[in-house]
Amino acid sequence: MIKWLVAAALILVGSASMKLSAAGRKSEKPMEWKGQYGGPIDPGTEVAADEGAWTRLWLTVGQDAPALDFKKFFAVAVFAGERPTGGYTVEFLDPVPKGMDVIVRYRVKEPAGFATQAIAQPWKIRAFERVKGKVFVEAAPPEGKKK
DSSP states (O other): OHHHHHHHHHHHHHHHTOEEOTTSOEEOSOOEEEESSSSOSSOEEEEEOSHHHHHHHHHHTTSOOOOOOTTTEEEEEEEOOOBSSSOOEEEEOOOEEETTEEEEEEEEEOOOSOOOSSOBOOEEEEEEEOOSSOEEEEEOOOTTOOO
C-alpha cells in the first residue's frame, strides 16, 4: 500500500511539472535566461526569430548566445531598464494566440522584501514555440489592476 502511494505521488509531482502548450501537447519547463545586471539602461523588448537576431540579443547583455533551434522556437527579451536596487524581476505571462499571430505579455515586478542596494539592469529572455504569424510584445497591467 505504501509503495503504491509513493508511486502515485511521484507520478503526480512529475505531471505537475509538465504544461500543455497552446497546441495541446505536453511541453517541458520553458527555456529562460535572466540576470540582474548587464541589461541596457533603457527599458525595452526584442524578438529574436533567427540566429543573427539571437546573437545580437545576447551581445546586448554581454554573453555568448546559447543554442536555440529557430525551426521550433523564437525568443523574446524584456529589459527592465536601470533600477535603483536589485530584486526587480520580469515575469512572462502565457502567450495569447490571435489567429496565426501571438501576443507575448510580461510585467516587471518590484522587489518583495529586502533587496540588494545596488543599481541593477534586470533582464529576462524566454524561448516560445514558433508561430506562423507575427509576434507582438506588450506590457501587462500590474497585478491587481485590470486594463
